[in-house]
Amino acid sequence: MELYKKTASELSGLLQKKEISSVELTKDILARTESVEKKVQGYITLTAEDALKSAAVVDSKRAAGENLGALAGIPVAIKDNICTKGTLTTCASKMLFNFIPPYHATVIEKLLAQNVILTGKTNMDEFAMGSSCENSAMHPTYNPHDLNCVPGGSSGGSAAVVAAGEVPLSLGSDTGGSIRQPAAFCGVVGLKPTYGAVSRYGLVAFASSLDQIGPFGRTVEDTAMLFDAITGHDPHHDSTSIKTSFEGQTHANLNSDMRGIKIGLPKEYFGEGISAEVRKHVLAASTSIKTSFEGQTHANLNSDMRGIKIGLPKEYFGEGISAEVRKHVLAAADMYRAMGAEILEISLPLSEYALPVYYILSSAEASSNLARFDGVKYGYRSPNFDRHDLTIRRREIRLSLSEFRST
Amino acid sequence: MTIETREIEHIASLAHLDVNGAGFERLAQDMQEIVAMVNQLQQLDLDLTADTLDINHKNAFREDIAVLEYTPDQLIAPNAPDFRAGGVVVPRVVE
Numbered sequence: 001m002e003l004y005k006k007t008a009s010e011l012s013g014l015l016q017k018k019e020i021s022s023v024e025l026t027k028d029i030l031a032r033t034e035s036v037e038k039k040v041q042g043y044i045t046l047t048a049e050d051a052l053k054s055a056a057v058v059d060s061k062r063a064a065g066e067n068l069g070a071l072a073g074i075p076v077a078i079k080d081n082i083c084t085k086g087t088l089t090t091c092a093s094k095m096l097f098n099f100i101p102p103y104h105a106t107v108i109e110k111l112l113a114q115n116v117i118l119t120g121k122t123n124m125d126e127f128a129m130g131s132s133c134e135n136s137a138m139h140p141t142y143n144p145h146d147l148n149c150v151p152g153g154s155s156g157g158s159a160a161v162v163a164a165g166e167v168p169l170s171l172g173s174d175t176g177g178s179i180r181q182p183a184a185f186c187g188v189v190g191l192k193p194t195y196g197a198v199s200r201y202g203l204v205a206f207a208s209s210l211d212q213i214g215p216f217g218r219t220v221e222d223t224a225m226l227f228d229a230i231t232g233h234d235p236h237h238d239s240t241s242i243k244t245s246f247e248g249q250t251h252a253n254l255n256s257d258m259r260g261i262k263i264g265l266p267k268e269y270f271g272e273g274i275s276a277e278v279r280k281h282v283l284a285a286s287t288s289i290k291t292s293f294e295g296q297t298h299a300n301l302n303s304d305m306r307g308i309k310i311g312l313p314k315e316y317f318g319e320g321i322s323a324e325v326r327k328h329v330l331a332a333a334d335m336y337r338a339m340g341a342e343i344l345e346i347s348l349p350l351s352e353y354a355l356p357v358y359y360i361l362s363s364a365e366a367s368s369n370l371a372r373f374d375g376v377k378y379g380y381r382s383p384n385f386d387r388h389d390l391t392i393r394r395r396e397i398r399l400s401l402s403e404f405r406s407t
Numbered sequence: 408m409t410i411e412t413r414e415i416e417h418i419a420s421l422a423h424l425d426v427n428g429a430g431f432e433r434l435a436q437d438m439q440e441i442v443a444m445v446n447q448l449q450q451l452d453l454d455l456t457a458d459t460l461d462i463n464h465k466n467a468f469r470e471d472i473a474v475l476e477y478t479p480d481q482l483i484a485p486n487a488p489d490f491r492a493g494g495v496v497v498p499r500v501v502e
Contacts (some may be wrong), residue, residue, distance in 0.1 A: 102482050236474075239467050356445045377495050378486035 004032040008074050008168040008222040011344055015073045018062070020079045022055035022073030026117055029075050033119075033166040042141050042151075044080045044162035046120040051075060058115045071229055072115035074091045077170040079158050080121040082213060083202035084108055091204050092136035093126045095373045095380050105202020106237055107171060109215050109232040114229050121165050122157030127370060128178055128206045130154050141262075143186060152182030154215070162216045169226045170216045175206050176229040176358050179214045190216045191222040196242035198227075199234030207365035210358075224251040232262075264385075306340035410438055 003025050014020045029047050058073040065320045083101035085108075102113070111118070125135040133156025141147035141156045144164035146342045150159040155172025159182035162170050174192035183190025191214045198213045198228065201343040205211060215226035228248045234241040267319040297394060299393060312333060317326060333343050375381035415435050419426040426434050479493055489496035 048499050097484055102477065102485055114477055235469060241471065242467065350451075353448055353451055359441060375488060376497055377483055378488070381488040 003028040004165040004168075004268075006168070007219050008066075008071065008217060008225055009219065010223070011168060011195060012070050013073055015062070015067075019346060020098060022117060023052060024056045025073065026051050026055040026075055026119075029119070029165075029167055032164075033161075034167075036164050036166060039147055040142055040144050040160050040164045040166070041139050042122055042157040042164065042166060043077070043120050044092060044123050044136075044138050044157070044281070045091060046393070047087055048120075049119060050087075051117050051119050053120055054117050058117065061115065069114040069229070070225060071111070071169075073117060074169065075117040075119045075167050076226065077119045077122050077158060077167045078108070079124055079155050079172045081124060081173060081204040082107060082171060083090055083204070084118065084121065087193060088122065089121065089179075089204070090125045090138070091127050092138050093373075094137045095375070096204075096378070099378055101202070103114070103202065104232045105213075106199035107200065110230055110232065122155070122161055122170060124157055124172075124178075125154035127204070127366075128154040128173055128175060128211075129366065131177065133160075133182070133183055144337070150185065152185030154178040154182075155190075156182045156185075158216050159190065161185050162186070162188045162218060168218065171213055171226070171230070172216055173203055173206075173211060173213050175212075177361060177382045180215065188216055188218055189220055190214065191223055191227055193227060194244065195233065197231050197244050197246075199232070199238040199241045201234055201237035201241075205365075205369040206366060207362040208363060208369060210362060220255055221251065224254050227251075228267060305336055308336070308341040308346055310336050310341050311344050313346050313347035315348055315351055336368075374383050410435070410442060 003014075004015070011020070011025060015022060015025070033046065033048075037046075047166050049053055055073060057314050058068070062068055062073070080089055082090050083103060083105045085101055085104045087110065089099055089101065090099050097365075106120070106226060121297050123133055123141045125131070125133055129135065130153045132150040133153040134150060135153070141160050143151040145246050150156065151163075155174070155178050158170035158172040158179075161167050163186035165348070172182070172190065174180060174190075177192075179190040179192050193211055195210070200208070200211055202215065203211060203213055213230065215223050215230065217223035217226060228251045231244065231247055231250075232241075233243045233247070264395050310333060314328075318330075337343050371380055415423070415431075415438060426478065483495060484490040487495045
């Protein structure tokens with residue numbers, strides 16, 4: 001049985017019915033990893049032995065009749081900027097080449113409490129700054145759909161390992177697109193949660209007022225399951241985390257009626273500068289919208305969108321959008337119209353100012369947050385340390401302005 | 408708005424960045440582009456924008472209570488480049 005091809009939702013059912021064991025599943029996805037990882041290179045650190053040990057523990061808990069959560073025994077990969085106690089956490093930077101966190105991030109505590117199997121740490125653009133995974137100090141990651149393409153970034157490793165079948169689920173982080181963009185590039189589902197919905201405790205900070213940890217999966221349902229597992233108020237460790245009305249309920253709500261829900265497609269996002277690669281993945285995404293909902297137990301998702309309004313922001317369909325992207329986005333809109341949704345033209349006139357504002361905020365916060373990587377308390381300390389000359393270390397951190405490109 | 412070469416050199420010196428040599432032109436070009444992009448905000452007529460801040464949103468405050476979760480030996484020693492007698496040893500900075 002090729003378990004690696006199955007969704008987390010399917011695997012959850014098989015595990016609960018004891019038709020498969022977590023050890024079987026973990027072995028299967030590790031074998032898949034073994035066969036494709038040399039090409040994809042999505043991981044920085046693979047913790048195969050620990051994963052198998054944890055899987056055996058979960059299996060014995062299940063055999064003992066313990067009441068386990070939906071994700072118990074299911075493998076999840078973690079972006080390498082999320083702290084994992086005892087496991088190397090490098091942020092894909094040589095500054096943290098030897099950093100082993102003394103504590104778990106809140107999201108890791110939550111996953112372990114649900115008996116999730118952690119498979120390892122995934123590649124990223126250094127300190128989450130980049131959009132291609134080429135700015136990793138370790139190695140680039142390749143897009144499993146086409147090894148000549150980038151997987152996007154900065155959470156490119158997390159997106160690629162899910163797309164390649166190396167793991168059904170993964171966590172990434174998103175500051176200015178670092179989950180959403182690689183998810184699109186790799187044809188998987190990624191979610192940047194509402195700010196505050198997921199605790200940032202243990203996430204190495206880039207721009208604190210924008211950073212959020214979020215899930216990747218191959219279906220909306222899987223992604224919702226993982227989101228439910230990590231969301232929640234964390235009053236003692238993250239003062240920006242909040243109580244939300246949807247806490248832990250996202251997966252359950254997938255089943256329910258979506259009438260009355262409005263979905264906006266901002267026209268500004270389909271403007272100038274969209275590339276052939278993006279076009280290809282938008283096309284792949286519009287197909288997967290259809291397929292990921294088909295054949296699921298939640299058949300209602302597919303059939304009834306009456307009462308739902310979808311906005312197409314006119315600014316995103318302006319100058320510079322490729323004919324093919326426009327065609328496929330409008331085809332997707334038609335698909336929703338056929339399901340009963342109402343398609344409206346809307347306007348988001350301030351979108352063009354979002355990027356300049358993002359650059360101001362994220363650069364300022366990054367400069368403050370990254371000042372801690374000075375080699376004093378942890379990380380790489382240059383043997384050439386000179387009190388007058390921080391230049392050498394700065395050069396080693398490879399954080400020149402020219403490399404600091406969005407995300 | 409353009410930035411003078413000497414301004415870039417000054418900023419680089421303040422930031423202890425070594426930008427001399429081959430990379431300088433590229434960095435200067437990137438800086439010009441970033442400043443030009445940010446400069447777009449000057450064109451924005453704020454009278455035309457709606458106030459979108461949620462005034463009912465309450466900031467999350469709590470008492471600042473110190474809790475001892477880890478000792479320096481647990482938290483800092485394992486990762487410090489040089490840790491002795493309960494402290495991080497740093498290179499001498501005063502003659």
